[in-house]
Amino acid sequence: MNSPVKVTPSPNRGRPGYSREDVIDAAVREFNQRGYEATSMGHVSSVLGISKSALYHHISSKEEILKYAVTRAQDALDGVVDKAEASDASPGEKVRALIYGSIEVLCADQESVTLLLRLRGNSELEMRALQRRREFTRRVIPLIDAAQASGEIRSDLDTGVLTRLMFGTVNSVIEWYETGGRLSSDEIARHAVVLLFNGAAQS
Amino acid sequence: MNSPVKVTPSPNRGRPGYSREDVIDAAVREFNQRGYEATSMGHVSSVLGISKSALYHHISSKEEILKYAVTRAQDALDGVVDKAEASDASPGEKVRALIYGSIEVLCADQESVTLLLRLRGNSELEMRALQRRREFTRRVIPLIDAAQASGEIRSDLDTGVLTRLMFGTVNSVIEWYETGGRLSSDEIARHAVVLLFNGAAQS
Known part of the structure; x- marks a missing residue:
């Protein structure tokens, strides 16, 4: 589960259990709950229970989401x-x-x-x-x-x-x-x- | 204008030009524009063009506003x-x-x-x-x-x-x-x- 993200070949393949869509949906819920400005990528990764580097595997920035x-x-x-x-x-x-x-x-x-x-x-x-x-x-x-x-x-x-x-x-x-x-x-x-x-x- | 706030006798007297209501109204506009969580007392004081200590003369916290x-x-x-x-x-x-x-x-x-x-x-x-x-x-x-x-x-x-x-x-x-x-x-x-x-x- 905690293997480095870099080894995953396809940028859309995602972490086990999470698709890119799942990550985006979770982030958007956090933005709506906390406010976009007040939400960090760290908040999003901890809601998903994944590392920040795993999160950046799916998505490059808050703004992209x-x-x-x-x-x-x-x-x-x-x-x-x-x-x-x-x-x-x-x-x-x-x-x-x-x-x-x-x-x-x-x-x-x-x-x-x-x-x-x-x-x-x-x-x-x-x-x-x-x-x-x-x-x-x-x-x-x-x-x-x-x-x-x-x-x-x-x-x-x-x-x-x-x-x-x-x-x-x-x-x-x-x-x-x-x-x-x-x-x-x-x-x-x-x-x-x-x-x-x-x-x-x-x- | 920049005399220390401490010397002002009444807590409701306010800075020259700004009443407590003015300060609250300006702060609420900032909260609505930036989001409450993302707004600091520093943002509010700079919008009003007053020092932070002058702001705290009117109001004790963001939450009070x-x-x-x-x-x-x-x-x-x-x-x-x-x-x-x-x-x-x-x-x-x-x-x-x-x-x-x-x-x-x-x-x-x-x-x-x-x-x-x-x-x-x-x-x-x-x-x-x-x-x-x-x-x-x-x-x-x-x-x-x-x-x-x-x-x-x-x-x-x-x-x-x-x-x-x-x-x-x-x-x-x-x-x-x-x-x-x-x-x-x-x-x-x-x-x-x-x-x-x-x-x-x-x-």
Whole structure:
């Protein structure tokens, strides 16, 4: 178990019992628990019960982990918008699909999306990720605008505020969703679509 | 300006130009920007352009600042629930008042509420604040439950999920609200109440 890492031939082969993905997932959980800045590679290696050199076998830096996790989360979220844009559903249906699909993504990769949502722009990498988050919003606003124009979404609400409130609801699920909990991600996503489209008031 | 702090007679008198509140507000902004763990008292003093000893004249520790800001935010949020519970409005009106009032609080003290919402439970103090957040939710659920029982809020949605989604929407405003921005906190709070009660769909 403690043999030197150098002898392992493939950079992706990993330590016995841990894949590169396992290492990244454990590191991202630590970042979310302690804060990215406050987490050292030493913390990550001790959580995994491996040496620091074994850890560096899988991954070259904290920043590489951050980039990998955040890119994975943003690719998945952008995929939801790509699909909505390309679909021939009505504008209102596209917005429903966006809300449903975004909740599915954040439940499926909860730790990476949590990391993404907590970025504050403390480095070049974080600034680029925040820029990409703003581009996501810039792509979503016209979809909501189109649904207001088609008469499927009420037009007495400000488009920008409506977009931010809707995606605020979506993102908030990350705070309390539990994998294997009482409600599945599908049920939660459907609750959110009903609440945001039809409202809580008894009609 | 650089005279020794010891000679100042009253612990609340403060340095010329800075009150204790100013120091706390600046520190909380730094905590939110850098992360609480990653911020030192040295960072806070250099942001204010004062010496560390001048800073310690106002405040004894980072933890004291955290406690002060988080307590202020939680007192204000609990005040909104107190008022709803004590009011003789209908259950549905109480829930509307809760949503409206919570958004007003988080816009009025955005930095302290941000700090509160980002706590991860890394100390005894943080654990107590998280416990108090859970008590807030435990007080809100019966109010939503009562509005479902009175027929003002639809009963085909799970009460717990509905509560979390509604307060997720409320809390998300903290991420983008700008004091003095295009929309006032009153306008944003009214948008949220309309969206959450009546839904985005054109009826």
